[in-house]
Amino acid sequence: MPNSESLEISLHSESFIQHFGEMGSRWGINRTVGQICALLVVSEAPLNADQIGEALHISRSNVSMGLKELHSWNLLRAVAIAGDRKDYFTTPDDVLEMARTLIEERRKREIDPTLSMLRSVLLQEKQVGDDSYALQKMSEMHDLIELLVGWLNEMQTLKSQRLMKLLKLGSGVNKILDLTDRVSGRS
Amino acid sequence: MPNSESLEISLHSESFIQHFGEMGSRWGINRTVGQICALLVVSEAPLNADQIGEALHISRSNVSMGLKELHSWNLLRAVAIAGDRKDYFTTPDDVLEMARTLIEERRKREIDPTLSMLRSVLLQEKQVGDDSYALQKMSEMHDLIELLVGWLNEMQTLKSQRLMKLLKLGSGVNKILDLTDRVSGRS
DNA sequence: TCTAATTTTCAGTAATGTGTGAAATTTAGC
């Protein structure tokens, strides 16, 4: 009922949150969203909007917008706390799960639109004029992106355990590819 | 000696260039840089700064800054044209090569700094106060990023042919991982 | 259904990022 106690942020967490703020712009989210995300990751207990605003020294309305954005990234979990009308938030516990979500969301925002554009351009009737070189390049790009997107999707279907294994394999992939060469008889 | 003829841009290329401009901000480069890159990709012949500026309707100084930025992404190739003092530019021919460069550069800008930050935080003496949960999360994140970065590096060492093969393999990776399970006897 | 707590929206403002022209610098040929 009284205002929730204000948060203690350790110096370690402070650096972490600060960094996520600075990197936010490079990651295509803004500073505030990066900081909110970082704060929720390192907070064991879910936080309400007032606590977030106080911890980051930002206005309540800014918190609201930031949470909305974070929600659109599928990185926000709301939890109810008995006897408290406020909404409490956290991020998924599993960092690998978060990373996978992040990659999927970035794919949607950064790659899919380009794939669509290339598809529609390549489907159009050929215009007059010599743009065969340009069309060739767009076609190459389209095929590569399609391949990459398909591969990313396949990776998303792998269970975490499998994915970790693949990551740890590293250049051992080379041996595996050799193996498939021998099995299938292709180069 | 006279000004080089002005460029004809096909409608297809126009869409392509426009799209790269719009996506630029999402990709962490700006509109102009995206457009210059797109223009150079679809132009068979190398272009000089004036041609670029004219094609994109931007000032000469803006072209200069854009080229500088593109250079910092390792996506620019300068070629000399006999009998012309102007510098001519193009992008690498191979789109896969460009994609690999892009991924590497984004890793440097978007992932490496975070890895460094996490390392330095985790190396610091433990502060007083209970931030063990936060440290735990940072440690998990550090390990995951390290794994991912290592894996990306391994991929960069693969020859293009090999990389394409891996991409085409898709979730066929599952079968291969099964195979290694059986061979090595691990889960 | 009413009320008070909580959250969201939005118009205005602050902050950041982008583009330009003019001036400074560099470069290649003479």
Add this chain to the structure above:
DNA sequence: GCTAAATTTCACACATTACTGAAAATTAGA
């Protein structure tokens, strides 16, 4: 080393994005 072409730098103007407080909307309990 001089000169003119070419390129880069930079201060300022312009555009976009982010943040705030106030007001509107929503929600949960009485």
